[in-house]
Amino acid sequence: MLTIYRLLLYLYPQAHHCEFSEEMLAVFGEARTEAWKKNMLVRGRFCAYEIKGLLTGAAREHIRTICAVDRPPVFFSRRIAMRSEFRFPKATVTLMSIILAGVVLAIEKATAIRVSVPDSSPHVGPIQPAHFTFLPTMLVIMGGACLAGAIGWAILFALHRSGLHRLADFDPASNQASGGRTHA
Amino acid sequence: MESLSVTEPVLLILLSLTERPRHGYAILQDVQEMSDSRVVLSTGTLYGALRRLLDGAWIERVEEEDAPRGRQSYRLTARGRRNLQLEVGRLKQLTRVAALRVARKET
Numbered sequence: 001m002l003t004i005y006r007l008l009l010y011l012y013p014q015a016h017h018c019e020f021s022e023e024m025l026a027v028f029g030e031a032r033t034e035a036w037k038k039n040m041l042v043r044g045r046f047c048a049y050e051i052k053g054l055l056t057g058a059a060r061e062h063i064r065t066i067c068a069v070d071r072p073p074v075f076f077s078r079r080i081a082m083r084s085e086f087r088f089p090k091a092t093v094t095l096m097s098i099i100l101a102g103v104v105l106a107i108e109k110a111t112a113i114r115v116s117v118p119d120s121s122p123h124v125g126p127i128q129p130a131h132f133t134f135l136p137t138m139l140v141i142m143g144g145a146c147l148a149g150a151i152g153w154a155i156l157f158a159l160h161r162s163g164l165h166r167l168a169d170f171d172p173a174s175n176q177a178s179g180g181r182t183h184a
Numbered sequence: 185m186e187s188l189s190v191t192e193p194v195l196l197i198l199l200s201l202t203e204r205p206r207h208g209y210a211i212l213q214d215v216q217e218m219s220d221s222r223v224v225l226s227t228g229t230l231y232g233a234l235r236r237l238l239d240g241a242w243i244e245r246v247e248e249e250d251a252p253r254g255r256q257s258y259r260l261t262a263r264g265r266r267n268l269q270l271e272v273g274r275l276k277q278l279t280r281v282a283a284l285r286v287a288r289k290e291t
Contacts, residue, residue, distance in 0.1 A: 020231045023256050027208035028227045053226025060232055 001032060001047065008051065011058035013065045188240040190271045193225055194233050198242070198260065198268045205246045205259035208234075234258065242267060 005028050009021045028050065035046040188194075193215070200206055200214040212225050225233075237243040242264030246257040260268070 016235065020235065023208060024227045024231050026255055027212065027230070030209040031212060031227065049224065050226050050228070053228030055228075057226075057228030057232045061235075 002029065005050065005054070008054045008058075011054065013058075013061050015065075016061050188236055188242065188267075190267075191233075193223060193229060194237070195268075195271060196223055197225075197230070197233055197237070198264060198271075201243060201258060201260045202265070202268065205257040207255050207257045211258070237264065 002025070006021075006025060009017060009024060012021070031050075032046070035043055190198075196215040196218055197211055199218060200211050206214065208227070208230060212227075212230060215223055215225050234243070238245070238258075240263075241261055243258045244261050246259050248255075248257055
């Protein structure tokens with residue numbers, strides 16, 4: 001079990017793994033010793049709970065690393081602080097089911113009408129495309145996406161070079177107290 | 185209140201550290217005891233919360249000379265204590281309102 005736990009710790013981002021893995025392993029060892037004194041049910045529940053905790057913890061840490069957010073709301077339960085968040089209304093499922101049933105019924109009815117009137121539409125030959133346009137269109141779209149990406153990157157790079165992002169850390173009070181002097 | 189959200193496990197971890205510094209396993213046991221085994225933290229959940237609390241400077245590590253390898257203790261910082269007091273005050277206010285509303289509904 002310790003070996004599995006040690007391997008699962010590698011799912012965490014590198015920084016978290018370096019900082020906490022040894023400690024987590026030690027704490028897990030102590031908790032496991034305690035759980036192993038009890039019956040099989042407790043042991044099984046303990047293992048399942050630990051594995052679940054590790055997997056969700058690792059996922060949360062990766063999301064935090066990628067998105068630089070402290071709390072992905074999806075993974076947090078047992079909240080005390082109640083905040084207004086969007087919730088998918090349960091009535092939507094019923095409405096969507098009714099709409100789906102309506103669409104299926106309409107298709108069935110249309111099929112029945114088409115079968116009852118076999119020669120209602122005149123025969124039309126195969127449609128030949130005037131030009132093969134798929135590949136050029138895709139190339140244009142990809143070119144446009146690359147161009148938009150390059151422009152976005154250039155803007156971000158220019159902002160970074162200008163030091164504009166440091167304005168968020170600027171504290172006018174401390175700057176005033178130090179006589180407006182800045183230190184490198 | 186700082187940007188860190190106080191979930192129930194986080195609140196229990198903070199409460200566990202109010203009396204004295206504790207190491208990871210002691211926090212797990214204390215949280216379980218405080219909540220009458222309703223909240224059982226896994227090590228993954230515990231260290232995720234500890235990491236966020238360390239990042240927010242709500243808690244800090246305590247250097248112990250004779251601590252065994254892999255055992256690290258944590259204690260509340262002044263900032264953590266202040267935020268905990270704010271959170272407890274907020275919960276008190278919430279329970280007061282809740283009690284009033286429930287009593288009003290019952291009468």
